[in-house]
Amino acid sequence: MNSPGSWTTSHDLALIYIALAYGTDHELTDGEMDTLTDALREWALMPDEAHVQEVVMEAATAFLEGDARAEVRQSIGQLEEELTFEERRQALRDVMRIAEADGVLLEREQGLIHLLADAWSLKQLGEDLVEDTSAVVQKRGEDWGLIHELAFLYIVVAHSANNDLSSEEIDVMLDRLGEWKPKLSREDIRDIFRRSLQVYADGPEQALIQESVETLKDMLPIVQRLTVLDDLNMVAYADGTLTRNERELIMYLAQAWDINVRLNGRQ
Template sequence: MNSALAPMNASSDWTTTHDLAVVYIALAYGTDHELSDEELRVLKNALQAWESMDEPAVQDLIVEAATVFTEREAEAEFRRAVQDLRSALSPEERRDTIRHLIRIAEADGVLLEREQGLIHTLADAWSLKALSEDLLENTSAVVQRRGEDWGLIHELAFLYILVGHAADEDLSGSTVDVMVERLQEWQPERSLEELRNVVRRALQVYAEQPREDLIYDSVEALKEALSSTHRLTALDDLYTVARADGPLTRTERDLISSLAQAWDVNVRMNGHGG
């Protein structure tokens, strides 16, 4: 790629692989401002499938592309990369890029609406709409239809609220405080106010009635995204939330037990995994 077409703050050795990294980062990070370990692993594999690189080299390339993506106008950088890649890649390479994007989107087990929209945008620009529609229709991920501001942290908060409401109609301030404290263990980089907003957003969805399909989506999304150890931690969170206002009720106990069963985790109802 001609370096004159590269972003102004990119180095003179900016390559097509850097543009691919920008597109992949736009999907993995730009859609929900989270980059899970699994997303990063799939992203690295996608770049190494294009150009053989060792681990330090691919890591450096991702950092360079992420810096361009975050320090400049993100949407403009994505559009520029899409345009440059259209001419730089062969038709089959463009199809492979769409497939890699799908794999990255599926990596955390949840396919967000914004991720679907970004894939469709790129596919339209490359005249590959039929391919993207077919791949998205047959995705292995849980398709998330709760809005582009919804992520895995919201799934956790949603289940906290489900358990917190199991015995009482209203959530007490102390219960919400426990929820926020537990959420901060998962994302310590977020402020308490940001995490309270996560709880508020989850409450908004919960208020629209916790229909069976919404609960199922949350349970399945977290099962796909979390390791068995992290699922056990989430169950401990649910136990702590349930205990925030007093002893565990039979309803709360049964609900947590059913979630543990759905997640293939054995627990004892004393707050510790079994």
């Protein structure tokens, strides 16, 4: 946790900014970093570049090496106590500027903005900022659920091998998806697959992959995460070969989901 003696309001702000810019898609663009440091410079007691960079690095270390969610919750609470109402309004606007810096407003970014707005008694401002954004709003719809997340990841793995989907791979994906929703017809499963494929085609790919990985980790117990990995292994082998890209992607998912697995296969 943060050291009370050296941790300041600027650190809390920096940690929130980092959670928004990096924590939502695990990517920090130059535009996001520039916007983040510009916003922080306006809050810093010593607004020189070296001090601002030091605050950013210390906040990033706390976010990356600690319990990120706990750190964010603590900073949100601290800022509610330390900032005036008008300062909280400004901080929320800064958060929105950082979210918009890469031109895309992700669903997870929207979620964090609304979380901050609710915690800081700024619900209407949060809604107005999202509604009036100049960024492309990534919204998959209220009916997007677990089965869509699964279909999306199956497509990611199958497509990673050779940038193509074979009929064998599609059949395996539909079979496995059907096992998760046995009451749905084959045509319903195909509709889910087609919609997930369209989301995959629209991108941005890496942000969506990371979001699905984290969502499924939150939604599924470890036994069902193991089932998903088995599904992905079957999808990867559908064309008779487990490629290096497929293997690395499945191993990445296993690590992200805190699962130890060993895959046999040839490049």
